[in-house]
Amino acid sequence: MSTSFNYDYIIKYIIIGDTGVGKSCLLLxxxxxxFQPAHDLTIGVEFGARFVTVDGKQIKLQIWDTAGQESFRSITRSYYRGAAGALLVYDITRRDTFNHLTTWLEDARQHANANTTIMLIGNKNDLENKRAVTEAEGKEFAERHGLYFMETSAKTSENVExxxxxxxxxxxxxxxxxxxxVHNEAHGIKIGPMHSGGGSSLPIGAANGGGACCQ
Structure with a gap:
């Protein structure tokens, strides 16, 4: 079992997109x-962390879940800086959340590192009978903008991992x-104690920040 200090790297993530698309549920x-169907809107940002193994390396993902409301946009923008990864989320049952992707992506490209890995997420694909955005449309948007793409369900856990x-x-x-x-923290990566060749990292708490979620 991994401990809080048993990792090779810490990678900072941010989850962005309109309110109600399932960002907090994906994190949870x-x-x-x-899955937590009852929810409060995320106020500002929430935090979660988990370990994953990539190519035999223990990596601690430090994930910031941001509020989707326009009133929190200035707070959200401050979290783009130093994010090595971003999940850009829309709700496949709400076309407006898909239509707003360009604005979110422009924000990310303006405020995040130019090399930030961005994945487009079409969430709630368990609600196929309410689908308003086709999977092909999601793929086309991702290909046009150089993003990875997956459809997910925070409810059934499909493709979340x-x-x-x-x-x-x-x-x-x-x-x-x-x-x-990795020696420039502005890139969103810190070397952990297990990294071969040494290096140090600031300890970061792994507490999950609250239960805001969305159906």
Whole structure:
């Protein structure tokens, strides 16, 4: 069992998208493997953390779940800085959340690192009978903007694990190829105590920040 200090890298993530698309539920499903249908709106940001293994390396994902309301947008923007990975989430049953993706992506590209790995997530694919955005539309948007793409269900857990592990793997590959400088914290990566060749990291709490969620 991993301890709080038994890892090779810490990678910072941010989850962005309109309110009510399931950002908090994706985080809760990934960190706690549970679904919470009753929810309060996220106020500002919430935090969660979990370990994953990529190419034999223990990686601690430090995930910031942001509020989708316009009134919190200035707070959200401050969390783009230093994020190595981002999940851009829309609700497949609400076309307006898909239509707003361009604005979210522009924000991410403006405020995040140019090499940040971004995955487009079409959430709530368990609600197929209420679908308003086709999977093909999601894929086309992702391809046009150079993003990874998956449809997920925070309720059934479909593809939730894969979304985080896939992006973590891409970030790890960027570390190995020198795209990310692990000695520059602005890149959203810190070297952990288990990293071969040494290095140090600030301890970061792994407490999950509250129960805000969404159906």
């Amino acid at each position: 499903q990934f960190t706690d493997k549970r 894969q979304a985080f592990v896939k992006t973590a793997s891409d970030i790890y590959n960027k570390i190995q190829s020198g795209v990310f400088d």
